[in-house]
Each structure stands twice: as C-alpha cells, then as structure tokens.
Amino acid sequence: MKADLDLEAYLEEKMLLVEGALQEALPPAEDLSGRVVEAMRYSLFAGGKRLRPVLCLAGTEAVGGSAEAALPAAVALEMIHTYSLIHDDLPAMDDDDFRRGRPTSHKVFGEALAVLAGDGLLTLGLAQLPRAAAAGRLDPWLAAAALEVIARAAGHQGMVAGQAVDIESEGREVGADVVDFIHNHKTGALIAAAVTSGAIIGRASADQLRRLEEYGRKLGLAFQIVDDILGVEGDAATLGKPVGADQLKGKATYPKVAGLDRAKEKAKTMTAEARLALQGFGPEADPLRAVAEYVLVRKK
C-alpha cells in the first residue's frame, strides 16, 4: 500500500456513498409487500464489507471515471452478492444458521420469504443499470455493457455454476481443478466483474480492461482462498459465523485439497499477481492495490 493513500478514509468515503445509494434503491415498503421488503433489507443492511461496490468504484476511478456514474453498478453488485448469500444459506443449500453474527434470513423470515427476498434482491440488482440509463443518468450503451458483464458473472456461467458444483461436491473427494472451478465461478467471477463493470463505465480502453480483469480474477481467487483459511483457523466471534463448518460439511476448499500452508502461499501469490496486473496504472489505481493487501490480511 502506498504511503500516500489512506485506505481507511478511502473505504469510509466510498462506503458512505454506497450506503446512501442502497438505502435510496430499497426503502421500506408500506403496502402488502412490506414483509418481503423487510427481509430484503434485513440482509442488505447486515454489516457487509461492501467489497464489491468499493472495487467497482475503485475500478472506475482507476481509469479516470467518476464514482457517482458507477454507483448503479456498485449497488447492483452488492444486491446480487447479498441475494447469493441468502440462497446459499438456505436449508436445501449450505443450511447455515448464522451470517455476520445474526440469524440467517430463513431463520428469521422462514424459507419461503428467504427465497423470495433473494429473488427480489437479484431482480432489483439487475434493474439498477437499466433504471439509471432509462432515467438519463447513465449512457445506455455503457449501462448495457456493464450489466452484460455483471449478469454473466452472476448467472449459470458464473456464480450459479460455482454454487451448483460446490453443492454437488460436498462430501466427495475432488481435485484442485474442481476447487478452482468452484472458486473462480462462485466468488472470482463477480469480484472480477465488480472491477471491470466499473472500468467499463469509466470508459476504459480494451487494454486497461484486460489488465483490470486479470487483477479482479486473481484478487477473487485470493479472496476465496483466504475465506477458506478463515473457515479453518479464523475467529468465530470476529467472523460472525462458526469456524470448522466447511470441514464438517466436507466442502471442497483449498486447505482441504492442498493443505493450509500451500493455501496461504497461493493466497499470497495471487495477491502479488493481482498487484502486478496493475503495473502501468498510476496512483489512481492505489485503492485497488490497497484492497489487494487488505484481502490478504483480513480477519473477517
């Protein structure tokens, strides 16, 4: 991390921007839909790290774009990420009772509303960019290009495929190739899309986009490996969820197929390679460099 960037101040500023936009995009409802909207808001405002929105805004700023223009994409990414957590936690999926130190959606609202809250967040997330474009707040061509990237990363060629293979692999002996597939699809794709969708809205050149995509993919993999490591030796109170659950469920993780030491080594290598992909970018990419460092040392 460059000495002249105060990451904490940067994150705080961006998170404030994102929180405001999320609140505006999903106010409480006063008609009969109140309960499902409450469920959507319960998970959306549950103290998430807002990593994907921050990456999106940092991605647009890295190519000289304005964070304001990329806000609809940032909001979209956080809503899509939140929907995926709600559905992943369902009894039929990972059957998790706690997330971020609070009971999961289906524990509070029941399974039906949890499914619907996820559906609602996914739909509202994917509506953000067209809504901004239709209202004249964003070039509709940029909105389409950015949404294309986000939707591909979220769908059956991305996150949905990763979660499907994750579930199918539970309790089975799988190789590193399957763990790679799961991580790249389940986590890596949307993290990469966060950076590149922001860059698209900032009118990145093809070369910039290629390098930011590489940064995002490496960062996403590092992020998920660290997640696996925290799942083994993290602190339950800090994480807000139990430790050791992955092993109990027979989840396909890096520590499982490669061992804890090699997993840690791989996370370091991926982070270094992510930063390397930013060579050629000036100080405007410092937030992206700092996030890479943060991902490696994070405790939750």
Added chain:
Amino acid sequence: MKADLDLEAYLEEKMLLVEGALQEALPPAEDLSGRVVEAMRYSLFAGGKRLRPVLCLAGTEAVGGSAEAALPAAVALEMIHTYSLIHDDLPAMDDDDFRRGRPTSHKVFGEALAVLAGDGLLTLGLAQLPRAAAAGRLDPWLAAAALEVIARAAGHQGMVAGQAVDIESEGREVGADVVDFIHNHKTGALIAAAVTSGAIIGRASADQLRRLEEYGRKLGLAFQIVDDILGVEGDAATLGKPVGADQLKGKATYPKVAGLDRAKEKAKTMTAEARLALQGFGPEADPLRAVAEYVLVRKK
C-alpha cells in the same frame, strides 16, 4: 377474433421464432455446470404456452415494430416466467410435485439445484436485453427502457410481492382486495410488462403505451381468474397438474372470495375491457384481440 386473422397460424409462427431464440440463448453446457444448465433447460423446454413472449411480439407489432427486434425481450419474459414457476413449486413455497404433466424441478434435480436453476434463469432472462444492446442488435436506450419495465414487474414491486403475499395468505381469511393485490402483482404485472416492453421496443407513443398497459393489466387479471377457475373445475389431465389443490392449501383465489359464478363474470368483463383498450388500434392489434379471446376460453 377478426375473421381475417388465423390465430393458430400466428401463434405457431411466433412460437417457432421464440423456441429458436430460447434454444440459442441457453444451449446445453459441457463443463462442470452441465447439471444446473440441464435443470434450467428441463423447465424452460417443458411445453409452456409461451403466452408472455407472444404478447411481447404482438405488442411490438401492434405499434408497427418488428418481432425480431423484440425477441430478446420475449426470451427474457419466458425465462423470468419459468424461474418463477420453479421457485413457486419449491417445498417451502407451494410444494407442488407436478407441472405441465411432468415432475417439478425439485422432484427431479433436488431442492438446491431447483433454487439455482431458477436463479440462473432469472439472471439469464434479465441479461437478454443488455446483451442484445451490447452486441449492437438493439438500440441500448430501448433495451434499458424495456428492461426497466420487465424488472419492475418481476421484482418486489411485482411478481415477488405477489408470491410473498400469496404465501402469507394461505389458510387465512382474506378479502377481495388481497386477492386483487396477489393477482395483479403475481401474474398481472408481468403479463402487462410483456405487452408494454414489446411496445417500447416498437417505439410506441406515450398514448399507445398507456392503452397497451391497460390492455395488459386487464388481460393479466382475466388470465389469473381463469387460472383460479381451472384450478376448481378444470381437467387435471389437460392441465398437467392436480385440480382442487388451491382449495386444499387454502389459497386466496377469486372463486374463493367471490364464488365461481362471479369469478367467471369478472373474467369475461376483464377480457372485454382489455379488448376495449385496443380501440383506436387497427388490424395490426388483431393478435392481441385474439389472445384476449383465447385467455377466456383456454382449458389449460
């Protein structure tokens, strides 16, 4: 129905167009995601009536647009409709074992994959318009405006709200206002969006759009009331699902709150009013007029 329109031939031509576009949008996958894609295709190609895509194409033609241009919206609507059926059928929701004469998704693929297949179809559906715009096949402004309408109808201000209130109302005594809310949100909104999204892509005037929206809302309500009626006195073999399930579950339906006779009367009135909204349109709106008739007499 005007004598000079052969609705069957019209439907066949449009359905052929839609089937081709659906196949192209979701081919079988050959990587590890094969199983979830298979689940998506299982429900997408299960003999659906393709009512929403046809309404979308007919909506665009009613204002002089070309069906080809509206195809991405038509595909989006069918995918979104299919996702909603998969999730509605889940054990935590309506717990239905049969749909269109075949076992429901979760019976064949398990609950986890059924949730994910729905998620995948919703995501892919909402990606269709931006994808077409990003590829230069559709004016990106029209794509944004049409998607805005579709996403609003699908999300927590539309279908998701309708299903949430439907589930919450099960087994309770509710009034006609709640049944209206459920029907308008759960079914009416997306059917109206089918017509209006097509009209937007056909560059409808504000006045045309207003009248087509009215047509769509009336038609959607008629459609759902007929659905309720078929759920009471339809033929199980023709429907491909059991009859009487709504009553058993204590579902909020028109026949329940108003009686069968008044429900039939209301369906007729709504259909007539839907056709009335098309006054001022010429023969290019005949398919929409014919669909209104069909909705009233349909047996499945």
